[in-house]
Amino acid sequence: MSEAFVTLATTDGYALGALVLGQSLKAVKTERKLCVMITDHVSDLLKRNLEATFDEVIVVNVLDSKDTAHLKLLERPELGVTFTKLHCWILEQYQKCVFLDADCLVLQSVDDLFEREELSASPDAGWPDIFNSGVFVYKPSKDTYEKLVKFASEQGSFDGGDQGLLNKYFSSWARADISRHLPFTYNVTSNTFYSYVPAVNQFRSDIRIVHFAGTVKPWQLTYDPQAKQLSGCYQSFEREFLLKWWELMYETVWPNLSASNTGPHDT
Ligand code: UDP
Ligand code: MN
Numbered sequence: 001m002s003e004a005f006v007t008l009a010t011t012d013g014y015a016l017g018a019l020v021l022g023q024s025l026k027a028v029k030t031e032r033k034l035c036v037m038i039t040d041h042v043s044d045l046l047k048r049n050l051e052a053t054f055d056e057v058i059v060v061n062v063l064d065s066k067d068t069a070h071l072k073l074l075e076r077p078e079l080g081v082t083f084t085k086l087h088c089w090i091l092e093q094y095q096k097c098v099f100l101d102a103d104c105l106v107l108q109s110v111d112d113l114f115e116r117e118e119l120s121a122s123p124d125a126g127w128p129d130i131f132n133s134g135v136f137v138y139k140p141s142k143d144t145y146e147k148l149v150k151f152a153s154e155q156g157s158f159d160g161g162d163q164g165l166l167n168k169y170f171s172s173w174a175r176a177d178i179s180r181h182l183p184f185t186y187n188v189t190s191n192t193f194y195s196y197v198p199a200v201n202q203f204r205s206d207i208r209i210v211h212f213a214g215t216v217k218p219w220q221l222t223y224d225p226q227a228k229q230l231s232g233c234y235q236s237f238e239r240e241f242l243l244k245w246w247e248l249m250y251e252t253v254w255p256n257l258s259a260s261n262t263g264p265h266d267t
Helices: 012-027 044-053 068-074 077-090 111-115 142-155 162-169 197-206 236-261
Strands: 003-009 033-038 056-059 096-100 104-106 120-123 131-138 209-211
Touching: 003 012, 003 077, 012 033, 012 044, 012 104, 012 236, 033 044, 033 077, 044 056, 044 236, 068 077, 068 142, 077 096, 077 131, 077 142, 077 162, 096 111, 104 236, 131 162, 131 209, 142 162, 197 236
Parallel strands: 003 033, 003 096, 033 056
Antiparallel strands: 096 131, 104 209, 120 131
């Protein structure tokens, strides 16, 4: 039985995120496969590094289908990345998958997620009757993929992104079955580090996945490896987790990036 963690990167920035995410899964010794979907906007350097870290790198082409649902969707540029994320359902080589946003960092093993059924996810901190679509358990199926594409082209997304769309499609999530509610510790979004500091303090050791949701992403910051310091001002928990991201980046991703940059094949 083949099961995988799946992520997505359409730019070099998100590809860096995916590399750190992949390394964080390796650091907690996952026994599942690692799969990343990319588009052809990702540079060769980052692609080579993704190939070294992930078991499978899949290039998804948004123009590869000509049916009306796809075409209708392509007329909605705001749904571009959402549409790309839906491709995770076509990975039928796996029986079950866990999708993780590329801005997630795994702190403890989350292989137990594969005991859950589609669609399992954590509540969103902003509106807890909605699940956060940065971490979810699903079952790949081309049939579901086609239904999602059709649904997206007809209904769109109430928030312009994949979260609104997936919540509308899997609308029974809020009330039907509590076993499909993952604990919040599997998707702790960075707004929590400001909105509920005492809870982060109380449950700090239970946190399994930190999700840097929001406009500022870890790879956009400047890191000083000698002083182990970051540019900018952060609440202490946010700084702690951003530093964790950067330490992993500096130790496991950066050396390979610079090595392949100046490797024997480059002159
Ligand atoms: N993503 C991407 N390219 C983009 C925007 C998003 O590859 O330009 C992917 C990436 O995996 C990212 C996910 O889609 O983690 C969701 O977007 P983001 O994490 O920026 O949304 P947020 O969690 O901040 O709402
Ligand atoms: Mn995210």
